[in-house]
Amino acid sequence: xxxxxxxxxxxxxxxxxxxxxxxxxxxxxxxEKIVDxxxxxxxxxxxxxxxxxxxxxxxxxxxxxGYENKPTxxxxxxxxxxxxxxxxxxxxxENEQLKLIREGEWIKADGTTLGADNGIGVAAxxxxxxxxxxxxxxxxxxxxxxxxxxxxxxxxxKPNFIDGKMLLNLDSEEDGVFYVGCAxxxxxxxxxxxxxxxxYKDFIPYEILLTGLKxxxxxxxxxxxxxxxxxxxxxxLSEINGFQFQIASFTGxxxxxxxxxxxxxxxxxxxxxxxxxxxxxxxxxxxxxxxxEVNDSLLAIKIEKRNENVGKVFSKGFFEKILNVLxxxxxxxxxxxxxxxxxxxxxxxxATITIExxxxxxxxxxxxxxESAKEAVCRSVKAVFELSGAQIEVGDGYPGWKxxxxxxxxxxxxxxxxxxxxxxxxxxxxxxxxxxxxxxxxYPGLDMISFGPTIIGAHSPDEKxxxxxxxxxxNLLKAILIKIASAN
Numbered sequence: 331x332x333x334x335x336x337x338x339x340x341x342x343x344x345x346x347x348x349x350x351x352x353x354x355x356x357x358x359x360x361x362e363k364i365v366d367x368x369x370x371x372x373x374x375x376x377x378x379x380x381x382x383x384x385x386x387x388x389x390x391x392x393x394x395x396g397y398e399n400k401p402t403x404x405x406x407x408x409x410x411x412x413x414x415x416x417x418x419x420x421x422x423x424e425n426e427q428l429k430l431i432r433e434g435e436w437i438k439a440d441g442t443t444l445g446a447d448n449g450i451g452v453a454a455x456x457x458x459x460x461x462x463x464x465x466x467x468x469x470x471x472x473x474x475x476x477x478x479x480x481x482x483x484x485x486x487x488k489p490n491f492i493d494g495k496m497l498l499n500l501d502s503e504e505d506g507v508f509y510v511g512c513a514x515x516x517x518x519x520x521x522x523x524x525x526x527x528x529x530y531k532d533f534i535p536y537e538i539l540l541t542g543l544k545x546x547x548x549x550x551x552x553x554x555x556x557x558x559x560x561x562x563x564x565x566x567l568s569e570i571n572g573f574q575f576q577i578a579s580f581t582g583x584x585x586x587x588x589x590x591x592x593x594x595x596x597x598x599x600x601x602x603x604x605x606x607x608x609x610x611x612x613x614x615x616x617x618x619x620x621x622x623e624v625n626d627s628l629l630a631i632k633i634e635k636r637n638e639n640v641g642k643v644f645s646k647g648f649f650e651k652i653l654n655v656l657x658x659x660x661x662x663x664x665x666x667x668x669x670x671x672x673x674x675x676x677x678x679x680x681a682t683i684t685i686e687x688x689x690x691x692x693x694x695x696x697x698x699x700x701e702s703a704k705e706a707v708c709r710s711v712k713a714v715f716e717l718s719g720a721q722i723e724v725g726d727g728y729p730g731w732k733x734x735x736x737x738x739x740x741x742x743x744x745x746x747x748x749x750x751x752x753x754x755x756x757x758x759x760x761x762x763x764x765x766x767x768x769x770x771x772x773y774p775g776l777d778m779i780s781f782g783p784t785i786i787g788a789h790s791p792d793e794k795x796x797x798x799x800x801x802x803x804x805n806l807l808k809a810i811l812i813k814i815a816s817a818n
Contacts, residue, residue, distance in 0.1 A: 335430040335437060340801050343461060347453035352445060353427040358410040358479040360424055361385055365409070368473060375460060384475060384486040391459050391469040393815075400467025400815045402494035404776075405458060405807075407451030407501055408477035408484075408765065412789045415442045419791070436786075438794035446795035447788040448477070451500030454804055464808045467815040470494050477501075477765060478789075481728055484768040492773065496739045496814065498807070499766050499780035503788060504758075505799040506751075508743055509780040510734065511670070511759030513549055513677075513697040514704050514767050516727030517586050518711045520655070520692045520720035524685070525648035529576055533598040535636040536607065540566070540582075542628035545591030548679035549697050549762035553663050553672075555625040556589055557618070560680055563593040564656035566614045566631070573603040576643040580652065583682035586695045590681060596636065598643060608633055652690065655718045656680070659694065664707050667699065667759065669733050674761040676703040678711060692720075697761060699730040731767040731778070733759050739777045739810075742817060746809045781806070 332352075336345040356364040368387045372379035378390040387409075393400060413423035419441030429440035438444050455471045458464075470492050474483030502509050540563045544556050560582040567577070575597050582593030599607055611631040618629055644652070661680040667673040675698060682693035694711050698704035708724065715722045734740070740757070747755040766778050783799035786792070 332427070332430045335432040339797055341457065341804050344453050344457045344800065344804050347456045348449055349430065351449045351452055352430055352439075355424050355426065356410055356445070357413045357423045358476050359482075361409050361475045365475070368409075371456060377459060380491065382486070382488060382491060384483055386475060386483045386487060386491070387473040388492060389459065389471040389473075391471065393468045394465040397465060397467045397815050401496055402468040402470060403466070403811060403814055404470045404472050404492050404494035404497040405455040406472040406474070406497055406499050406765065406769070407448045407455055408474045409448070409452055410476055410478050411445035411447065411449065412443050412478050414789065414791055416791045433794070435797050436794040437797060439791070442791055443789065444793040444795065446785050446793060447503065448501045450785070450795055450800060450803075451782060454500055454807055457804065458807070458811070461808070464812050465815060466811045468494075469811070474765060481763065481765060481768060484765040484772070485728070487769070487772050489772070495775060495777060497766070497769060497776050497778040498739070498810065499764065499778060500782055500807070501764065502780045502782040503785035504782070505784040505796070505802065507756045507758050507781065508740060508747075509758050509760055509764070510737065510740055511673075511699050512731045512764040512767050513674075513699050513761045514701060514728050514730030515549075515695060515697045515763055516704060516708055517725035518694045518696060518708055518715070519723045520715035520718070521723070522648075522652065522690045522718075522720055524688050524690050525645040526642040527645040529578070529598050529640055529643050530574070532600060533576060534601055535578060535596050535598050535638065535640045536604070537634050537636050538563070538595045538597055538611070539632045540593045540629075541591070541632065542630040543591045543626050545589045547762065548587045548589055548681065548695055549674075549677070550760070551589060552677045552679065552761065553674045555622070557622045557626040557629060558661050558680055559583070559590040559593040560656060560683055561661055562618060562629075563595060564653055566611070567595065568653055568657060569614060570607070570610050573599060573606050575599045575603070575607075577649045578640045578643045579685060580690070581683055581685060583693070586681045586693050587679075588681065589679060593683070596640065598640060604635075651718055655692065655714060655720075656683070658714050659692070660707065660710055665703065667733070669735060670757070670759050673759050675699055676707055677761065678707050697730075699732050699759060699761075701729055704730060728763055729767045729771040731764060731770050734777070737777050737779065739814070740779050742813045743779055743781075743810050746813045747806065750806065750809055
């Protein structure tokens with residue numbers, strides 16, 4: 331179907347640009363083809379273009395006559411896309427074109443991600459470049475690369491690559507909302523050399539699996555009251571009493587930016603203690619469900635005998651140390667924003683525990699929209715690791731974007747929204763990363779907001795963008811540019 335899917339849709343200019351972009355393979359870290367498209371676009375329309383060593387692109391759009399002295403506005407979007415496909419779908423994201431489908435009020439792709447994140451933003455920015463229906467001041471189109479897998483493009487921007495002091499980020503996914511802040515983040519990992527001892531004679535191994543939790547995004551879901559599987563497993567092990575046990579393995583979680591959904595321990599006990607272990611597990615689950623009956627009602631602990639020999643186990647001292655570390659490490663919301671109701675300002679996530687080559691690693695991630703608060707909670711995590719003798723590794727991280735409720739561009743955008751739609755726009759911040767945090771750090775004083783149309787299922791083959799909201803988004807973008815150009 332593809333091009334036929336966009337026939338008759340408004341604005342025609344934007345949908346045509348989006349179709350063209352969808353026909354260009356652009357996985358993260360492989361943006362050469364879309365960058366070449368941007369070069370040809372600029373040349374065709376006689377627009378000045380700059381490309382840096384990371385492949386970020388700036389296209390300059392001259393002001394309408396009489397608006398040359400108005401503030402330069404930057405329209406920013408990222409050109410890469412997440413590449414996911416359904417099982418059974420054959421698609422080569424590095425070489426094949428996406429197949430667009432219209433389903434009612436939505437545009438999606440056939441079995442793959444659509445790339446509306448952030449292809450709609452790219453298409454809108456390019457449409458502005460050739461749209462003669464509005465009068466505007468100088469505009470810069472800033473297109474960054476590799477946003478999805480490392481924020482590489484934004485992180486490598488150099489001073490003076492853009493001139494504008496106002497920026498409209500076109501990478502949000504909720505109609506009727508202006509985003510004005512996001513969290514910065516950093517990973518903190520503690521590594522321990524495992525101390526082993528021999529297992530007790532006649533002790534046999536059992537697998538303890540704590541499962542059934544929702545997990546979720548460590549920023550977006552951190553305030554939802556969901557349980558942490560690693561924390562709960564540590565609590566359970568600390569409450570076992572009445573019989574001896576040894577621990578051969580302790581793992582949990584899968585990704586640094588996810589609340590761990592499962593945790594697994596291999597425990598060694600005497601066969602006669604199996605009943606006591608299962609009774610302790612049953613009691614613990616009942617107590618934990620009393621705490622989490624609303625947010626994690628499927629919590630369960632499964633215990634199964636393992637038919638294998640275990641040659642070594644954690645020493646008693648090492649296990650007690652790791653257990654204390656897991657119990658002491660902070661997890662969850664640290665503080666809420668005083669400026670935006672319901673917004674988490676600072677948090678930390680106990681994310682993973684892994685074992686490899688006789689090393690046990692505990693992974694955590696910290697987030698905050700205020701840099702000093704992010705550093706403070708990172709120091710708290712480091713302090714626990716330092717007290718327990720861990721080797722500590724702190725990632726480079728990325729800065730947050732502190733909400734500025736006195737922002738001029740926000741005030742103008744709110745006025746436009748009210749005039750066009752006869753209602754107030756929602757003002758939000760997100761407890762996750764946006765390129766705006768990095769851009770604000772690279773270009774101090776940059777006045778920014780982020781907005782976009784409704785996109786559902788981003789980063790999955792279920793991704794789809796609402797047709798009506800795309801038109802609304804583009805008309806809003808044009809009206810904001812006109813408002814900025816006409817403001818004193």
